[in-house]
Amino acid sequence: MSLTELPREPESLSLLLGPAVLDMAVLDSLVPDFPASDVDDLRSRVHGPVFAAGDDGLSAEVATWNVAITHTPALAVGATCAADVSAAVSWAVAHRLGVAVQATGHGPVRNAAGSLMVTTRRMQGVFIDPEARTARVEAGVKWHRVMAAAAEFGLAGMCGSSSDVGVVGYTLGGGLGSLGRKHGFAADHVLAVELVTADGRLRRVTADSEPELFWAVRGGKGNFGIVTALEIELLPLTTLYAGGLFFAGVDAAAVLHAYRRWAPSLPEDVTTSVAILRMPPMDELPPPLRGQTVVHLRYAYSGIDEADAERFIAPMRTAAPVLLGFVGPLRTDEMDAIHMDPVDPVPAWEKGMLLADLTAEAVDALLDAAGPQVEVPLIMVEVRQLGGALARQPQEPNAVAGRGAPWMVFVLGPGVPELAQVVPAVGRGVLAALQRWSMPGCLLNHLGDVSGPEEVAAAYPRATVERLRAVKRAVDPAGVFTFGHAF
Numbered sequence: 356m357s358l359t360e361l362p363r364e365p366e367s368l369s370l371l372l373g374p375a376v377l378d379m380a381v382l383d384s385l386v387p388d389f390p391a392s393d394v395d396d397l398r399s400r401v402h403g404p405v406f407a408a409g410d411d412g413l414s415a416e417v418a419t420w421n422v423a424i425t426h427t428p429a430l431a432v433g434a435t436c437a438a439d440v441s442a443a444v445s446w447a448v449a450h451r452l453g454v455a456v457q458a459t460g461h462g463p464v465r466n467a468a469g470s471l472m473v474t475t476r477r478m479q480g481v482f483i484d485p486e487a488r489t490a491r492v493e494a495g496v497k498w499h500r501v502m503a504a505a506a507e508f509g510l511a512g513m514c515g516s517s518s519d520v521g522v523v524g525y526t527l528g529g530g531l532g533s534l535g536r537k538h539g540f541a542a543d544h545v546l547a548v549e550l551v552t553a554d555g556r557l558r559r560v561t562a563d564s565e566p567e568l569f570w571a572v573r574g575g576k577g578n579f580g581i582v583t584a585l586e587i588e589l590l591p592l593t594t595l596y597a598g599g600l601f602f603a604g605v606d607a608a609a610v611l612h613a614y615r616r617w618a619p620s621l622p623e624d625v626t627t628s629v630a631i632l633r634m635p636p637m638d639e640l641p642p643p644l645r646g647q648t649v650v651h652l653r654y655a656y657s658g659i660d661e662a663d664a665e666r667f668i669a670p671m672r673t674a675a676p677v678l679l680g681f682v683g684p685l686r687t688d689e690m691d692a693i694h695m696d697p698v699d700p701v702p703a704w705e706k707g708m709l710l711a712d713l714t715a716e717a718v719d720a721l722l723d724a725a726g727p728q729v730e731v732p733l734i735m736v737e738v739r740q741l742g743g744a745l746a747r748q749p750q751e752p753n754a755v756a757g758r759g760a761p762w763m764v765f766v767l768g769p770g771v772p773e774l775a776q777v778v779p780a781v782g783r784g785v786l787a788a789l790q791r792w793s794m795p796g797c798l799l800n801h802l803g804d805v806s807g808p809e810e811v812a813a814a815y816p817r818a819t820v821e822r823l824r825a826v827k828r829a830v831d832p833a834g835v836f837t838f839g840h841a842f
């Protein structure tokens with residue numbers, strides 16, 4: 356079926372595209388007002404596949420990892436190279452379509468309905484320069500490929516809790532990982548950004564070539580264009596002393612209070628977090644965890660002395676009986692074992708907040724709101740300790756949100772239609788219970804559900820937003836890129 360043959364009646368269109376398009380405003384934006392011959396013209400300009408509404412393969416092309424959000428763009432271009440991205444952006448601008456981008460679908464912000472969505476998963480180049488200790492990473496690459504390739508040279512990147520996440524999306528939003536307190540955000544280790552802007556131009560953006568755009572794009576996420584590749588610094592690191600310990604839910608108070616006393620005493624070599632997890636009753640899980648509410652301590656020491664690493668973790672090993680877990684030598688390409696995030700797609704609703712302090716009263720408030728004794732439809736309530744290098748601007752300052760906060764809290768629940776009213780209310784309720792200890796701002800990658808641009812803007816200090824908006828006006832005056840974290 357060609358674009359011009361698409362039915363305009365909502366009923367028949369929803370049969371074609373699924374229930375997510377029943378909203379009339381969405382429907383209006385979905386019905387393209389360009390002739391099918393123009394789509395053929397786009398096809399002739401790119402090497403990768405082009406999918407239009409109604410084409411087989413469109414929904415698979417734009418499928419998300421976080422399946423709580425379904426994308427229904429007017430068109431998708433499966434980019435294979437920077438030239439494809441450039442051609443797709445120019446075509447979209449000429450046809451007055453907004454442009455969205457997706458690599459892995461781990462972090463959709465809202466349905467990119469009616470857009471031209473560029474998917475980058477075919478852009479898989481990873482080039483390691485062991486002498487310079489750098490990597491050039493193309494837009495579709497997930498962290499596990501970089502970690503594996505870098506490990507061959509005794510190097511590591513600034514991966515987060517899951518190496519299934521895309522390098523580019525994660526890094527543009529800051530990128531908080533298990534090396535964070537020692538080495539800062541992933542965005543602090545970016546040397547160059549290859550970026551297609553709304554004028555269709557591919558720019559190599561560095562501190563020297565375009566300092567203001569370089570400042571903005573490292574933290575300002577997808578607002579300035581589509582990144583086709585990043586050049587990043589790697590660290591000379593092969594192993595950590597790291598892992599996770601599980602405690603029974605009944606010991607949540609003992610563990611969380613021990614954690615809040617312990618974590619501030621740690622050097623910057625150590626990055627930690629602690630989470631209350633409500634585990635599903637899945638057969639794959641070991642019996643102590645299956646269907647249970649448990650507390651998971653995550654620990655990563657990246658210093659040089661294993662004896663120190665063990666000495667630092669020791670107080671938490673005795674905070675309560677350990678159900679199971681492992682903290683010991685861990686290769687940098689095995690870092691997923693620290694957080695043990697899910698790999699298969701899930702429907703997730705999430706929301707984060709910064710904390711100025713994690714006092715005994717704050718821990719009590721968290722336990723009252725989300726402890727194991729409370730029936731809440733949340734999968735995870737996590738506290739991560741920040742500070743250290745995460746609090747300091749790197750040598751080339753950037754726009755990363757949330758810098759300077761000592762703690763953050765993050766709640767995650769099932770993003771399923773049956774609980775669409777309940778989960779956000781409960782999740783926001785847990786954060787509200789901690790409001791007294793909160794501070795302004797949020798890590799962009801942990802902002803979660805947003806009501807609109809003002810909530811995104813509030814993640815940054817006021818002066819940062821004004822500066823980001825000035826850069827946005829200069830490089831994207833028509834607002835072509837607004838489907839991500841638009842401010």
Ligand SMILES: Cc1cc2nc3c(=O)[nH]c(=O)nc-3n(C[C@H](O)[C@H](O)[C@H](O)COP(=O)(O)OP(=O)(O)OC[C@H]3O[C@@H](n4cnc5c(N)ncnc54)[C@H](O)[C@@H]3O)c2cc1C
Pocket residue numbers: 421456457458459460461462463464475494514515516517519520521522523524525526527528529530531532576577578580581582583696697800801838839840
């Ligand atoms: C299981 C899991 C674990 C996570 N752990 C961490 C963590 O430890 N630390 C942390 O900081 N974050 C973490 N995150 C959040 C994650 O970093 C963000 O969701 C990030 O946006 C994912 O990027 P992606 O490309 O994989 O996802 P996608 O959904 O493909 O992209 C998300 C957004 O990133 C931007 N983007 C992606 N590619 C490009 C591009 N080429 N050019 C411009 N913009 C682009 C766009 O705004 C896009 O909407 C985690 C998320 C999940 C689901």
